[in-house]
Amino acid sequence: MNNSSHIELEKKFLIEYPDFTALAKYNPIKYEIEQIYLLSDIGSHRIRKRVHFGMPTYFETLKIRINESKCHEFEDVITAEEYEQLKTTADPKKQPIYKDRYVFAFGGKVLEIDVFPFWDDKAFLEIELDSETDEYSIPEEIKVIRDVSDDPKYKNNYLAKLLNTNNPETLN
Numbered sequence: 142m143n144n145s146s147h148i149e150l151e152k153k154f155l156i157e158y159p160d161f162t163a164l165a166k167y168n169p170i171k172y173e174i175e176q177i178y179l180l181s182d183i184g185s186h187r188i189r190k191r192v193h194f195g196m197p198t199y200f201e202t203l204k205i206r207i208n209e210s211k212c213h214e215f216e217d218v219i220t221a222e223e224y225e226q227l228k229t230t231a232d233p234k235k236q237p238i239y240k241d242r243y244v245f246a247f248g249g250k251v252l253e254i255d256v257f258p259f260w261d262d263k264a265f266l267e268i269e270l271d272s273e274t275d276e277y278s279i280p281e282e283i284k285v286i287r288d289v290s291d292d293p294k295y296k297n298n299y300l301a302k303l304l305n306t307n308n309p310e311t312l313n
Contacts, residue, residue: 169243235301248278
């Protein structure tokens with residue numbers, strides 16, 4: 142990694158499965174994502190393949206937590222070959238995560254909705270913030286179940302462990 146770092150601060154919500162017809166007015170961009178967690182002693186190390194209109198882009202990311210909603214994030218674009226090589230260091234205790242991500246602008250922020258194939262009643266909404274006092278809003282079409290920003294059980298890293306037990310439905 143070339144150490145392109147920034148502090149990531151985000152709010153994360155468990156939401157009811159979204160009505161994409163109602164959200165169409167925000168022109169969401171859809172990405173298909175494969176996310177694989179790697180063995181790591183220093184943080185959450187992952188690789189991601191993000192596909193948009195059949196065109197893949199590959200990323201390597203290291204997140205070192207400051208607290209549950211804030212972390213140092215180091216992210217680089219990598220080649221398909223590097224992605225395949227890094228897959229060989231996947232954490233055997235975690236399954237790959239497959240999800241569709243819908244990204245759109247609302248209220249001056251970028252919102253991301255993650256939909257997983259194992260849930261048909263809920264999803265995640267993430268909003269990246271500039272500061273801890275940054276204000277944001279959520280479209281009325283999105284029904285929030287609860288704020289899970291500070292709950293480690295709702296991190297994708299934890300979800301990858303649950304998938305290994307074939308039991309992600311346990312998260313409510």
